[in-house]
Amino acid sequence: MVSLDDAVIAVLKTFGHTFEIYVDPDLALRYKEGEKVGLKDVLAVEDVFKDAKAGDRASEESLKKVFNSSDVAVIADAILKKGELHLTTEQKRLMLEARRKQIIAIIARNAINPQTKTPHPPARIESAMEEAKVHVTLDRSANEQVEKIVKALQPLIPIRFEKVQVAIKIPAAHSARLHGVIREYGEVKKEEWVGGEQYCLVEIPGGSQDELYDKLNSLTHGEVKTKLVK
Numbered sequence: 001m002v003s004l005d006d007a008v009i010a011v012l013k014t015f016g017h018t019f020e021i022y023v024d025p026d027l028a029l030r031y032k033e034g035e036k037v038g039l040k041d042v043l044a045v046e047d048v049f050k051d052a053k054a055g056d057r058a059s060e061e062s063l064k065k066v067f068n069s070s071d072v073a074v075i076a077d078a079i080l081k082k083g084e085l086h087l088t089t090e091q092k093r094l095m096l097e098a099r100r101k102q103i104i105a106i107i108a109r110n111a112i113n114p115q116t117k118t119p120h121p122p123a124r125i126e127s128a129m130e131e132a133k134v135h136v137t138l139d140r141s142a143n144e145q146v147e148k149i150v151k152a153l154q155p156l157i158p159i160r161f162e163k164v165q166v167a168i169k170i171p172a173a174h175s176a177r178l179h180g181v182i183r184e185y186g187e188v189k190k191e192e193w194v195g196g197e198q199y200c201l202v203e204i205p206g207g208s209q210d211e212l213y214d215k216l217n218s219l220t221h222g223e224v225k226t227k228l229v230k
Contacts, residue, residue, distance in 0.1 A: 002027070007044035008091065009052045010076075012083030015066050019083075020052040021045070021076050025091050026098075031080050033141040039073050042080070046072050087138075095138055102142040103149060104129070111150060112206030113158050117228060119207040120159060128153045162206045165189065168216070169225040170198040177219055185212045201229065 002024035010028055012019045022044035031037045040046075050058045063070045067078060087095070108122045132152045136145065153159050163186070170178055175198045182188060186204030193199070204212060209228070216224045 001041065002044045004044050008088070009086045010079050010083050011086060012079040014082075017058070017062050017066055018050050019058055019063075019066070019075065019079055020049045021047070021079055022052060023076075023080070023085070025085060025087055026095065028080055028085055029095065029138060032085075039076055043072075043076060048072060048075050048079075092138070096136055099138060099142055100129075100136045103136060103146055106142055106146050107150060107153075107159075107207070109207045109211075110161050110205040111159050112162050112164070112209075114160050114162060115158050117164060117206070119209055120157065124157065125153070125159075128156045128159075131156055163203050164206045164209065165201055165203050165229040166209065166212065167227045167229050168200045168202060170200065171220070171223050172196050172198065174220045174223065178216065178224070181215060181219065182212075185215075 004022060006024070007022040008025045008028070009020050010023045023042050024044065027037050027042045031039070031042050048058045048063060050056050050062070060070045063075060067075050069075065104122050104125050107125050108120060111125075112119055129149065129152075132149075132155075134149050134152050136149075150159060150161065168182065182200060182202055185208055186202045188200055188202050190201035191198070213226055216226065
């Protein structure tokens with residue numbers, strides 16, 4: 001639970017009433033976007049106010065009239081989903097920067113240069129975003145903004161979301177260890193054993209190639225073999 005010093009106020013004005021709650025700004029935003037975040041973690045105080053700064057609590061009568069409930073969890077859920085977050089300028093700046101980095105990470109993991117079939121480094125994506133003057137907002141989740149931003153980048157760099165298939169040859173000694181790792185990155189399309197070695201064909205987001213290769217090589221001390229199929 002966030003402290004009051006770090007909390008912000010979420011406000012819902014409806015049916016002539018104002019309802020306010022103290023919340024963790026980051027968790028509240030994630031909750032609004034549909035992430036699985038516990039309300040007890042979001043709330044700084046388990047109370048509903050009509051004027052939070054004055055410490056003036058909302059009456060039980062007004063709560064039941066508007067929400068048909070006096071349960072703080074029910075009311076907080078409605079305020080977070082339908083209301084507004086009152087963020088400071090600095091909080092907005094920090095959260096926008098975090099959202100921007102989240103978008104860059106999503107694009108870097110899923111997009112490739114279709115001409116070379118290789119990933120774009122995050123720094124190149126960030127530079128292109130700056131050149132394209134893309135607008136990042138807190139009103140929509142990172143995933144909801146990615147498609148529009150990729151389209152804005154396409155006149156500047158060759159980029160598109162694409163999956164690729166990678167063939168992997170694994171020595172028997174490392175097979176059990178890599179079984180779950182490979183499936184974390186994508187879908188295994190084919191799997192067979194030949195001469196004591198395991199062969200896998202896995203389909204992964206194009207941008208995650210280098211990350212997968214580094215992971216496999218780290219776990220096997222370079223004994224695994226990989227080849228980009230398509």
